[in-house]
Amino acid sequence: xxxxxxxxxxxxxxxxxxxxxxxxxxxxxxxxxxxxxxxxxxxxxxxxxxxxxxxxxxxxxxxxxxxxxxxxxxxxxxxx
Amino acid sequence: xxxxxxxxxxxxxxxxxxxxxxxxxxxxxxxxxxxxxxxxxxxxxxxxxxxxxxxxxxxxxxxxxxxxxxxxxxxxxxxxxxxxxxxxxxxxxxxxxxxxxxxxxxxxxxxxxxxxxxxxxxxxxxxxxxxxxxxxxxxxxxxxxxxxxxxxxxxxxxxxxxxxxxxxxxxxxxxxxxxxxxxxxxxxxxxxxxxxxxxxxxxxxxxxxxxxxxxxxxxxxxxxxxxxxxxxxxxxxxxxxxxxxxxxxxxxxxxxxxxxxxxxxxxxxxxxxxxxxxxxxxxxxxxxxxxxxxxxxxxxxxxxxxxxxxxxxxxxxxxxxxxxxxxxxxxxxxxxxxxxxxxxxxxxxxxxxxxxxxxxxxxxxxxxxxxxxxxxxxxxxxxxxxxxxxxxxxxxxxxxxxxxxxxxxxxxxxxxxxxxxxxxxxxxxxxxxxxxxxxxxxxxxxxxxxxxxxxxxxxxxxxxxxxxxxxxxxxxxxxxxxxxxxxxxxxxxxxxxxxxxxxxxxxxxxxxxxxxxxxxxxxxxxxxxxxxxxxxxxxxxxxxxxxxxxxxxxxxxxxxxxxxxxxxxx
Numbered sequence: 001x002x003x004x005x006x007x008x009x010x011x012x013x014x015x016x017x018x019x020x021x022x023x024x025x026x027x028x029x030x031x032x033x034x035x036x037x038x039x040x041x042x043x044x045x046x047x048x049x050x051x052x053x054x055x056x057x058x059x060x061x062x063x064x065x066x067x068x069x070x071x072x073x074x075x076x077x078x079x080x
Numbered sequence: 081x082x083x084x085x086x087x088x089x090x091x092x093x094x095x096x097x098x099x100x101x102x103x104x105x106x107x108x109x110x111x112x113x114x115x116x117x118x119x120x121x122x123x124x125x126x127x128x129x130x131x132x133x134x135x136x137x138x139x140x141x142x143x144x145x146x147x148x149x150x151x152x153x154x155x156x157x158x159x160x161x162x163x164x165x166x167x168x169x170x171x172x173x174x175x176x177x178x179x180x181x182x183x184x185x186x187x188x189x190x191x192x193x194x195x196x197x198x199x200x201x202x203x204x205x206x207x208x209x210x211x212x213x214x215x216x217x218x219x220x221x222x223x224x225x226x227x228x229x230x231x232x233x234x235x236x237x238x239x240x241x242x243x244x245x246x247x248x249x250x251x252x253x254x255x256x257x258x259x260x261x262x263x264x265x266x267x268x269x270x271x272x273x274x275x276x277x278x279x280x281x282x283x284x285x286x287x288x289x290x291x292x293x294x295x296x297x298x299x300x301x302x303x304x305x306x307x308x309x310x311x312x313x314x315x316x317x318x319x320x321x322x323x324x325x326x327x328x329x330x331x332x333x334x335x336x337x338x339x340x341x342x343x344x345x346x347x348x349x350x351x352x353x354x355x356x357x358x359x360x361x362x363x364x365x366x367x368x369x370x371x372x373x374x375x376x377x378x379x380x381x382x383x384x385x386x387x388x389x390x391x392x393x394x395x396x397x398x399x400x401x402x403x404x405x406x407x408x409x410x411x412x413x414x415x416x417x418x419x420x421x422x423x424x425x426x427x428x429x430x431x432x433x434x435x436x437x438x439x440x441x442x443x444x445x446x447x448x449x450x451x452x453x454x455x456x457x458x459x460x461x462x463x464x465x466x467x468x469x470x471x472x473x474x475x476x477x478x479x480x481x482x483x484x485x486x487x488x489x490x491x492x493x494x495x496x497x498x499x500x501x502x503x504x505x506x507x508x509x510x511x512x513x514x515x516x517x518x519x520x521x522x523x524x525x526x527x528x529x530x531x532x533x534x535x536x537x538x539x540x541x542x543x544x545x546x547x548x549x550x551x552x553x554x555x556x557x558x559x560x561x562x563x564x565x566x567x568x569x570x571x572x573x574x575x576x577x578x579x580x581x582x583x584x585x586x587x588x589x590x591x592x593x594x595x596x597x598x599x600x601x602x603x604x605x606x607x608x609x610x611x612x613x614x615x616x617x618x619x620x621x622x623x624x625x626x627x628x629x630x631x632x633x634x635x636x637x638x639x640x641x642x643x644x645x646x647x648x649x650x
Contacts, residue, residue: 031607033607034603040538040607041351041352041355044330044331045330045331048330048332057112059199059328060151060329061151061175061200062199064175065176067603067606068603
């Protein structure tokens, strides 16, 4: 089983790749809307990528109001 | 379609609809591309009436208020009908609000019943604010997992009365819904909508965009929103049409739903429409040069032939693949909730996909004007709907003034706010706070706002005062939040932003530490409520005798400053 740190790291890597961010530029505490300059629909696209990667289903309500990678990682970790 | 002139209430009309089309499907529910259920009008009735009886047995009476906080799904509409059947008043709330915001509105509305989903209740039940809302006595929760803690609530699925409920008639002037257009942080603006408001609005809208048995409406906007309540519930039901709900609203599942259900209508906010445009444009750009030339040629023919009105069969023939991606049965995309860029509207119209843009506000009973597409005018928000009187107050030299509306669809007022109501509805005319003018052909064009608010591309209304709480306790002498366009009027409805005005304590400097604190507080706000800049103001704010900020005067003073030079980034 992955640790929360590993999960967070994998999310950051996936987001970096998906949104073509500079390697190493994203941090766990970052607000992804602000840091990546994305809108709510682009954030939903990221969720689908994360579901595929972690082989989980993340219902919409679980990520309602979440805007930083750390909280997102906690929600995913709870479903692993 | 039922003849709505014969009816006095939403409940009465839907009751007849359920008897008129018993075998027609009224609801489809799909999750992640898999259909979970389809419900006929007969089955809808069989599910709603036991709930109505249960509510009546638990003491729910005519005029009592019941709130629904749910995502778009069948149980939302079944519960709403059960509430109307009992003669109750519905309080639809946004499931995306934070628990404390939902409790604030539940308290303000005076709701005695709350119907919600388990994941939402899980958050609501542990919120400290719950103790301050004793008016909510009964809570029904859907989709409760086995052995889950209900925290004083009851399972919706078991809320079934044994006998037949008694239908409670309501008059047109009775309250049907309390719809909150804002007020989660400041003054709650609960629009009191009557049954008459909805009946009149439905007649007006369906005269331009009709529904019929076989129509499938894709419900994406939250059903608590005035648009989806009308075109994703009441409108389709009184015409024997069907509503499609998706339990997971991701772009890929939305795209799949169009061909799968051969969707007839969908309502979208501008943000989603622009996303669709981006996706389509990327696909067009990938076409090999030869195919691209043919595509542009066919698009050109379509554009020429549909100049005066849409000709859907022709467009579907000419641009077959584009229309197939939308299911081939799409009559129109209804776009609302916020201002849409003309170029986005034109992009779709050129592909032969009519986009029904319009202008409206909850207070006016949803839509005031709608583009009738004859001809399509991307640069306007259309003409007033039948029954709507729209006039421009105090027009300037360019004919631009405040848009005001008089109609049977306009609400009687805001709940518990007589003063605000008196300011908003003057001699029967609703002061919209939006600036506009009519062109020579009677189409309305919008040019900014008079109100201290913004509307985001996601269709979210954000009142500046509602955001101020987030900055409470900031180490400054005074602060307040303004919509930048309220201070520096702009003739545009696009790219609206909020700014924080601060007046520092005497002798203090604006430090990096203070900027960081503002940024930290800002990031705790939901993304669409965030401020985009800080304005340093060196004088005392003008105050009333009761020490309230006189916003109009302060905005006037701030307006003398240069916008670009004054705003410091957060």
